[in-house]
Amino acid sequence: xxxxxxxxxxxxxPGGSLRLxxxxxxxxxxxxAMSWARQAPGKGLEWVSGIYSDGSDTYxxxxxxxxxxxxxxxxxxxxxxxxxxxxPEDTALYYCAKAQGDVVTANPYEYDYWGQGTxxxxxx
Numbered sequence: 001x002x003x004x005x006x007x008x009x010x011x012x013x014p015g016g017s018l019r020l021x022x023x024x025x026x027x028x029x030x031x032x033a034m035s036w037a038r039q040a041p042g043k044g045l046e047w048v049s050g051i052y053s054d055g056s057d058t059y060x061x062x063x064x065x066x067x068x069x070x071x072x073x074x075x076x077x078x079x080x081x082x083x084x085x086x087x088p089e090d091t092a093l094y095y096c097a098k099a100q101g102d103v104v105t106a107n108p109y110e111y112d113y114w115g116q117g118t119x120x121x122x123x124x
Contacts, residue, residue, distance in 0.1 A: 001026050002024075002025070002026040002027050002098065002113045003023075003024070003025045003026050004022055004023070004024055004096050004097070004098060004113055004114065004115035005022065005023045005115055005116070006020060006021065006022050006094060006095065006096055006115045006116065006117060006118035007020070007021050007022075007023070007118055008020040008021050008118060009094060009118030009119045009120045009121075010119075010120070010121070011121045011122075011123065012086050012120070012121070012122050013086075013122070013123070013124055014086060014087060014088060014122055014123075014124055015085060015086065016086050016122070017082070017083060017084045017085075017086065018083045018086065018120060019080060019081070019082050019083070020036070020080065020081040020083065020094055020096075020118060020120075021078055021079070021080055022034070022036075022078065022079040022080070022081075022096030022115060023077065023078055024077045024078065024079065024096075024098070025077060027098065027113075029072075029074060029077040030053055030054070030074035031053050031102065032053055032098055032099050032100075032101065032102060033050060033051065033052050033053055033099035033101070033102050033103055033104045034050065034051055034072060034079045034096060034097065034098060034099060035047060035048070035049060035050035035051070035096070035097050035099065035104060035105075035111065036048040036049045036050075036070060036079075036081045036094060036095065036096055036097075037094075037095050037097055037108065038090075038092035038093065038094045038095065038120075039092055039093050039095070039117075040089075040091060040092040040093075041091075041092075043092075045095075045108055046061065046063075046092075047061060047105075047106035047107075047108070048060070048061050048063075048064055048068065048081070048094070049061065049064065049068055049070040049081065050070065050099075050104030050105070050106075051070045051071070051072055051079070051104065052102055052104060053074075053102045054074075055071065055072050055074070057104070058070050058071075059104050061106070063089075064083075064090075067083065067084050067085045067086075068081060068082065068083050068084070069081070069082040069084075070082075079096050081094070083120070086120075086122045087122060088122050088123060089122075090120060090122050091120060091121050091122050091123070092119075092120060093117040093118070093119050093120075094117060094118050094119075094120050095114050095115050095116075095117045096114070096115045097111035097113065097114045097115070098111060098112060098113040098114075099111055099112075100112050
């Protein structure tokens with residue numbers, strides 16, 4: 001069955017960096033777009049970034065553009081999110097999600113599988 005397992009979260013200071021990973025299994029990873037989304041305490045789900053199946057195109061929410069970088073290694077079935085210049089408002093539970101096809105969208109209903117999430121806390 002499809003499994004998405006996030007890792008790499010933790011506590012970072014403002015201005016610091018973290019790298020999230022999402023290990024995928026149970027489907028042909030190299031043929032689907034993938035995204036990262038996050039949910040801060042008391043807030044709704046926010047799409048963060050997406051990448052097409054071959055990594056040729058990437059997209060970012062305005063809130064993270066220029067600070068976060070999404071990438072993937074199709075040989076390792078792994079999705080990444082490099083987060084730099086972290087801010088306290090980046091504190092959230094971060095999820096990776098598998099798209100239903102090879103399309104990146106900010107609409108969560110276009111994603112059919114989600115991981116359990118990894119917590120990112122940015123605080124001094």
